Amino acid sequence: MQPHLFxxxxxxxxxxxxxxxxxxxxxxxxxxxxxxxxxxxxxxxxAAGGVGxxxxxxxxxxxxxxxxxxxxxIWSDDHVEALARLVRLIESLGAVPGIxxxxxxxxxxxxxxxxxxxxxxxxxxxxxxxxxTAEPFAPGYPQPTPLDAQGIAKVVADFAAATRRALAAGFRxxxxxxxxxxxxxxxxxxxxxxxxxxxGGDLRGRARLLLEVTDAVRAAWxxxxxxxxxxxxxxxxxxxxxxxxxxxVARMLRERGVDLIDCSSGGIAxxxxxxxxxxxxxxxxxxxxxxxxxxxxxxxxxxxPEHADAIVRNGDADLVLLGRELLRDPHWPLRAAxxxxxxxxxxxxxxxxx
Numbered sequence: 001m002q003p004h005l006f007x008x009x010x011x012x013x014x015x016x017x018x019x020x021x022x023x024x025x026x027x028x029x030x031x032x033x034x035x036x037x038x039x040x041x042x043x044x045x046x047a048a049g050g051v052g053x054x055x056x057x058x059x060x061x062x063x064x065x066x067x068x069x070x071x072x073x074i075w076s077d078d079h080v081e082a083l084a085r086l087v088r089l090i091e092s093l094g095a096v097p098g099i100x101x102x103x104x105x106x107x108x109x110x111x112x113x114x115x116x117x118x119x120x121x122x123x124x125x126x127x128x129x130x131x132x133t134a135e136p137f138a139p140g141y142p143q144p145t146p147l148d149a150q151g152i153a154k155v156v157a158d159f160a161a162a163t164r165r166a167l168a169a170g171f172r173x174x175x176x177x178x179x180x181x182x183x184x185x186x187x188x189x190x191x192x193x194x195x196x197x198x199x200g201g202d203l204r205g206r207a208r209l210l211l212e213v214t215d216a217v218r219a220a221w222x223x224x225x226x227x228x229x230x231x232x233x234x235x236x237x238x239x240x241x242x243x244x245x246x247x248x249v250a251r252m253l254r255e256r257g258v259d260l261i262d263c264s265s266g267g268i269a270x271x272x273x274x275x276x277x278x279x280x281x282x283x284x285x286x287x288x289x290x291x292x293x294x295x296x297x298x299x300x301x302x303x304x305p306e307h308a309d310a311i312v313r314n315g316d317a318d319l320v321l322l323g324r325e326l327l328r329d330p331h332w333p334l335r336a337a338x339x340x341x342x343x344x345x346x347x348x349x350x351x352x353x354x
Contacts, residue, residue: 005309006342009052009318011259011295013224014172016052016096016319018344019312020333023299023321024100024175024230026057026067028112033060033073034082043086046326047093050333050344053319054095056086058102058177061162062154065103065183068112069125074101074162080169087170093347098173100230101162101217103155105183106131106144106192131186132193132200138270152199152209155183160216167221174221176213179232180267184210188249189232189268191240207249211256218257228297229253230262233284236274243284250292260295261288262321276300279307286316297321305336 003009009016022043029038047054060066060073073079083099090097109126111118119140120126130151131144147155159176166174178184186192187209193200199208214229221227233246250261263285266274274280281300289296298317302308308320325332337344346354 003312003318004342005305005312005320005340006337006344007312011226014096014226017094018050018052018333019319020051020308020336021053021098021297021319021321022046022051022055022326023323024055024057024177025323025327026071028068028070030070030072033063033066033071033075033079035072035086039072039086040089044089044093045330047090047095048347048350049326049330050337050346051095051322051326052333053098053173053321054090055098055100055173055175055321056083058100058104058182059083059162061101061103061158064108064127064129065105065158066108067104067182068110069120070112071104074099074165074169075158077165080165083166083169083171091170096172097170098175098228099166099169099171100175100177101159101166102177103158103183105129105181105186106135106137106141107181109142131183132195135192137181146195152212155209156212156216159213160220163217163220167225173226173228174217175228175230175262176210176217177230178210179230179262179264181232181269182267184213185232185268189235189241191235191237191268203245203248204252207252210249211252214253214256214258223257226259227257228260228262229258230264232265232267233263233281233288234265235268236266236272240268240272243287246284247288247291250288250294254292254294258294260297260318261285261292262297262299263288263317264299278303279311282311282316285311286314289315289317295319299323305339308336309340
């Protein structure tokens with residue numbers, strides 16, 4: 001039978017109750033990397049609302065890998081129990097707990113968006129940032145220090161250590177963040193990487209850091225648990241990454257044990273025009289799924305239940321990840337189930353309203 005939005009999805013030993021997931025969305029509300037009451041409320045509400053998968057926001061594998069001083073972190077064993085509390089809540093509400101492991105690279109040490117996204121100077125708690133080259137992301141951003149061999153080895157080791165902590169905290173799904181202009185995407189894109197060593201040059205050279213990180217994460221993450229990678233499938237300019245490049249990268253990742261590609265786009269440089277509209281990134285998920293023979297997640301401007309259902313029914317993606325729509329309506333899956341004629345019960349405490 002053709003799967004639909006409310007068909008369970010099994011990858012390895014993990015089964016999602018439906019094909020709806022909560023996309024990672026930074027909350028900029030952690031302290032020293034630790035989640036607080038906001039995270040319990042925010043994540044628990046979406047799990048109670050019926051999603052099959054909850055992926056925590058970009059969680060920094062090192063202090064210098066944070067976007068802002070208020071990012072979640074997993075660089076210390078001290079973070080494990082605080083994250084485990086979130087895991088237990090998400091699981092108790094029927095969703096699978098996932099985490100996105102991230103390093104912000106040259107887009108780090110910036111303030112929160114609602115405070116202007118301004119550079120955080122050292123005297124205010126800022127830090128030195130790193131990247132493939134010394135080129136800043138944009139005016140007003142810090143100038144990065146190019147990573148040398150020792151720095152690259154540290155990044156790989158940090159991702160591996162973060163993966164082991166994620167396992168200890170009880171997460172059942174790990175996603176590597178290699179999109180939106182952050183460190184791994186910065187290395188992958190020709191717009192962000194003009195190195196002439198083994199980590200630059202052609203696509204395989206630029207992908208080398210991502211592949212080394214993936215190998216390290218997969219080695220630390222049980223084979224039966226899903227491993228995803230979020231990619232910017234296009235830089236939306238002919239000089240940058242193209243969807244053909246990303247199909248090839250997806251094939252490399254599949255060979256290394258990656259189970260699913262989370263198909264986003266953009267973020268490598270300011271001033272690039274992106275044709276944003278309903279489902280504008282879905283064709284990326286469809287092409288990668290078809291040509292790289294790997295499961296995909298579709299994201300971006302997916303708001304209508306009928307549209308989300310069609311994405312799965314048409315074979316464009318195996319999973320639909322919602323971001324802003326779940327911020328607007330934590331109970332979107334419950335409403336979608338009713339609209340599409342499927343059974344998805346709310347928590348028993350809410351049955352009187354059903």
